[in-house]
Amino acid sequence: MKQATRRRIGHALSYAVLLGAAFVSLFPLFWTLSTSIKTRNDTFVLPPKFFNFEATWKNYIAIFDTRGFGQIYLNTVVITLASTVLCVLISTLAAYSLARSPRFRSRRPLEISMILVRAIPAIVIMVPLFTITSKLGVYDNHFALILMYAAVNVPFATWLMTSFVEQVPVTLEQSAAVDGAGRLQILWHVVLPLILPGMAATTIFVALLAWNEFLIPVMLAGNSAKTLPVFISGFISARNLDWGPMAAASSLAILPIAILTVLAQRWLISGLSSGAIKG
Amino acid sequence: MKPKGSIERQMARLAEALVVPSWVLILAVFALPILGALWLSFRNETLGAFAPPKFIGFENYTTTLADPRFWESIRTTIWLTVLGLLVQMPIGIGLAVILEKNLRGTQVFRTILIIPMLLTPVAVGLMWRFMFDTDLGVINWALAGLGLDGPNWLGARWPAIWAVVIVDSWQSIPFIMLIVLAGLAGLPKGPAEAATIDGANAFQVFFYITLPALGPVILVTLMIRIIDSLKMFDIIFIVTTKGGPGTATQTLGMLIYNTGFGFFQTSRAAALGILMVLMVLPVYWLWRRAAERA
Incomplete structure (x- = not known):
């Protein structure tokens, strides 16, 4: 009896904490979305209006009317997709090597380099990269940005993919080899189909990181390759902060992610758990 | 049948070929710029200077080490890190322990709780920024409702540091929670159950x-x-x-940005970057030591 009561109190406390945490997690999201459809008057008012306001699309229209916004959104989508494909391909090849070949000459140096890439703050390389890209004439260049985006995410994607390749039984490959299949054939016909779910999870992650990337484009993109996070950051230099359009721009960055999270949560969580420890 | 050694050698050759693209990217985007930073740090390059740049030895380093702003930025970085850890680690571990109980609805809560870590940091920052507004922000309004006088969050050093810690924690706690959750799933259940049978309460079992x-x-x-x-x-x-x-909240990374891209002192910023790498390396070493034991 006493133990049952104690357990019930324990559960009630757990739910209270979870509900509190869920509220704190979601409130800023809710607040941004609701601010994005408020009129200026409803935005700057106390007590704040949580539900009792009239919805308007004016803020979104203002954002879409901003000169160059279509180009900015397009840039973000293109750079995200291209760099993600590139990064996942390169990382899968490296992951196959790391998972299947215990000893090849550049294994140890590669592992160390990847960890260093993860550990060294990217701001350090931005100053020389700015000088280098300017000298090479590829400042504000989509292709250069795609390469850099892919590079910063290669270590994380490689660790994630290595753990997925390791889950494929080696015996499958060995029997294919006995049947006379070449190494690349095995990789293509035996390994690839089995790691596709892992590749999908990795793709989602890398795409998220690329979509959110700010440091690289804020320093190395000008007007023609500008991305959404850079556009959003531009609001802070405006003298009178206009919260409505600001919230609308933020929502345009955040909404695709929130939807993706709910749709792909199973993959996200398994991927996060296996890749997180290392990277 | 071929001897085993040849397959292994064949495999090693293939492995070497498959990592070439990774090497190319890492060398081009990281190794080369780091060397570039080192080279720049011994010169006096500034954007828009009239005199041609030349080598000046360690001058950028000695100037930096004598600059109080450099030490202030290090103190700020350390404060943000320490306060962040003190907030994030207990909350992240606590939430993981609660989720591990697998109460009804855990799946839903887990999905909701990881959302913050996935959102665009720049957009998140903006969201919080208007919540932190002194006069019209929803946070100070809620504090006022509790009878508290909310600070001018972004107008003074310590409130601003706490504001950054809060936003950073909001985004990083889910990450800690997920790793600890994965760690908890790998623990044997036996010892905890035995202790419970012996009369230990939940807190004793945990600690x-x-x-x-x-x-x-x-x-x-x-x-x-x-x-x-x-x-x-x-x-x-x-x-x-x-x-x-x-x-007030200028970290070392921010100081590099402001030096290189605000004041266009390229070489000074490069020297700061090299110093930052030197500071990160010991942490990196400790991290690898820890990872090998985990």
Whole structure:
């Protein structure tokens, strides 16, 4: 009896904490979305209006009317997709090597380099990269940005993919080899189909990181390759902060992610758990 | 049948070929710029200078080490890291322990709780920025409702530091929670159950059995969080407008940005970058040590 009561109190406390945490997690999201459809008057008012306001699309229209916004959104989508494909391909090849070949000459140096890439703050390389890209004439260049985006995410994607390749039984490959299949054939016909779910999870992650990337484009993109996070950051230099359009721009960055999270949560969580420890 | 050694050698050759693209990217985007930073740090390159740049030896380093702003930025970085860890680690571990109980609805809660870590940091920063507004922000309104006088969050040093810590924590706690959750799933259930039967309560089980067993996982998480705190950039850029008020939240990373891209002192910024790498390396070493034991 006493133990049952104690357990019930324990559960009630757990739910209270979870509900509190869920509220704190979601409130800023809710607040941004609701601010994005408020009129200026409803935005700057106390007590704040949580539900009792009239919805308007004016803020979104203002954002879409901003000169160059279509180009900015397009840039973000293109750079995200291209760099993600590139990064996942390169990382899968490296992951196959790391998972299947215990000893090849550049294994140890590669592992160390990847960890260093993860550990060294990217701001350090931005100053020389700015000088280098300017000298090479590829400042504000989509292709250069795609390469850099892919590079910063290669270590994380490689660790994630290595753990997925390791889950494929080696015996499958060995029997294919006995049947006379070449190494690349095995990789293509035996390994690839089995790691596709892992590749999908990795793709989602890398795409998220690329979509959110700010440091690289804020320093190395000008007007023609500008991305959404850079556009959003531009609001802070405006003298009178206009919260409505600001919230609308933020929502345009955040909404695709929130939807993706709910749709792909199973993959996200398994991927996060296996890749997180290392990277 | 072929001898085993030849297959292994064949495999090693293939492996070597498959990592070539990774090497190319890493060398081009990291190794080359780091060498570039080293080279720049011994020169006096500034954008828009009239005199042609030349080598000046260690001058950038000696000037930096004598500059109080450099030491202030290091103190700020350390404060943000320490306060962040003190907030994030207990909450992240606590939430993981609660989720591990697998109560009804855990799936839904887990999905909701990881959302913050996935959102665009720049947008997140902006969201919080208007919640932190002194007069019209929803946070100070809620504090007033509790009878508290909310600070001018972004107008003074310590409130601004706490604002950054809060936003950073909001985004990083889910990460800690997930790693610890994965660690908890890997623990044997036996010891905890035996202790419960022997009459230990939930807190005793947690502090004497679960926590020590999680030690290695927590250590790795700690190291990753330290490394990421040192890298923190986007949130400070937005929430406190690149390290404000004044230089109150200017971390070392932000100082590099402001030096290189605000004042266009390329070489000075490069020297700061090299110093930052030297500071990160010991953490990196500890992290690897911890990871090998986890």
